[in-house]
Amino acid sequence: MTKQREYTDDYPDKTLYIPGPTEVREDVTEAMSQPMFGHRMDRMTDLYTTIVEDTKDFLGTDNDVIVLTASGTAFWEASTLNLVEDRMLVPTCGSFSERHANVAERLGKDVDRLEYEWGAAVKPDDVRAAIESADADYDVVTCVMNESSTGVRNPIEEIGDVVAEYPDTYFVVDAVSALGGDYVDIDAHGIDVIFASTQKAFAMPPGLAVCVVSEDAYERELATDSASWYGGFQRCLDYYDRKGQTHSTPAIPVMLAYREQMTHMLEEGHRERARRHREMAEYTRDWAREHFDLFPEAGYESLTVSCIENTRGIDVAATIDAVAERYDMVFSNGYGAIGEETFRIGHMGEHTVESIRALTDAIEDVAGL
Template sequence: MTQKRAYTGDYADKTLYLPGPTEVREEVLDAMAQPMFGHRMDRMTDLYTEIVENTKSFLDTDDDVIILTASGTEFWEATTLNLVEERMLVPTSGAFSERQADVAERLGKQVDRIEYEWGKAVDPADVRAALETSDDGYDAVGMVMNETSTGVRNPVEAVGDLLGEYPDTCFVVDAISCLGGDYVDTEAHNIDAIFTSTQKAFAMPPGLAVCTVSDAAYERELGADSASWYGGFQRCLDYYDRKGQTHSTPAIPLMLAYREQMEHMLAEGHHERDRRHHEMAEHTRDWAREQFGLFAETGFESQTVTCVENTRDIDVAATVETVSEEYDMLFSSGYGTLAEESFRIGHMGEHTVESVRALTDAIEDVADL
């Protein structure tokens, strides 16, 4: 049984190269330390409308945006409850897409999976085949854009394009570990809802979740009699329209941090941010190919999380531990059963090629490569 342990406050600062949480700017942390105010004050409307509208500008979308106090997992539940009456198609290729399918099943939906070996990417032709052969069609296709467990970047654009021929099927994209570091044009690719958690490529503290909502998704919810209460698109967006606030008390300090960080993200712009992440991913991949191997299928490697295949059979747990102790840098072992077969480097948010190189140098040193 878990025993109580004391939080001493005495911990070394570690530079985070996890697939989230990731590094957060000092100014963003400082922005949280303000006297509290009420969530029905005008000041809250100023704050919430600013962060919502700035997020739309950053993502370059006219779709609606909801920012909720929750982790991104909330939007697996909410999108399923809001958009899926009966049937959902979920291609699974790693831990998170499997969980997306599980969540929908627990909510009583009929889920058809297209199963791939971990490390492989979703093939749009398989999605098309499933849609074509299904007798009753699907209310939604749910897909993970960036499989954090395997470092695979799935081709959501191509799947979204083919879904243009299926207007009754909504497209729900979990972009939790890449949005903000891997640009996708949601409207051009028929994405009805795409969501993330703030502790990933947005480089904010954890605790808020962000989701875009297309007009079609908003309307679709009208027909559902079991839509989510907390994450109901209509409840959230109607409240925003009327009051410019959230329907229940939000984590105000996190929204202050969000406001500060969104200023930096807007100043950089999504094109430049995408380019910087591309550069970091290339550096990490080149290093991984030279020293080890890549776990992800060639051509589908993530722009924010590289999953390195442990071809040299190093002791991953010990390497992670020693790099943490000696260099105060934290990266991740492989996910679940892949713990020793692979390790993962999060190159997202505030990181740069230089900061990622500092980690890859440290790994080389510790693992004696």
């Protein structure tokens, strides 16, 4: 049984290079210290409508946006309840896509898996073949955009184009660890629902989930009897249309941080932000190939999280501890079954090539590379 461990408020600051949370600007954290106000006041309407409309502007979407107090995981459940009456197709290629399938099964849905080995990417032609060979229509096809357990970036644009050929099937994308750092044209590729968490590439504190919902997905929910209460598209969007607020009390301080960070994101721009993430990813890949190898399938590497194959057999846990102790930097072990076979570097949010180079220099020193 876990015993209580006292929180002492006396810990050294560590620069985060994990798959999230990531580093947050000082002015963004300071924004959370404003005096509290009521969630039904006009000030809340000003705040919430600002962050919703700014998010639309940043992402370049005409679809509706929901910002809820939750982790992105909440929209695994909500999108399944809102859109799936019977059956869904879930391509699995790592821990988080597998978890998406498990969530749907716990909700009583009939889940067909399109299974790949960890490290492989989902292929659009395989999705088409699975849809065509099914003995009944799928209500939903899902896909993880950025499988952070393996460092795979799935081609959701091409997969979305395939799913769009089947108008009674909706396309749901888990972009928890990619949106905000990896460019995607949501409206152009038939993406009905795409969601993310703010503590990843948005570079904000944890506590908020962002979801973009198409009009077709909204209308689909109206025809179902099992929609989510908290994450229901109708409940969230209708309340926004009437009041400009959230239907339940939100994490107001984190939304204040969101407003501040979104000013920086809008100034940088969606495509430019993705370009910076690509530069970080390419630097990290080149470094990994020089000293180790990359775990994900070639051509499908993530822009936000590199999963590096431990070809040298270094003690990953000991290296992480030593880098944290000597350099006050934290990167991540591999995930699940590939824990010691791999390690991961999160290059997302406000990091730059220079800050990522500082980490790789530290790893080289500690590991004797």
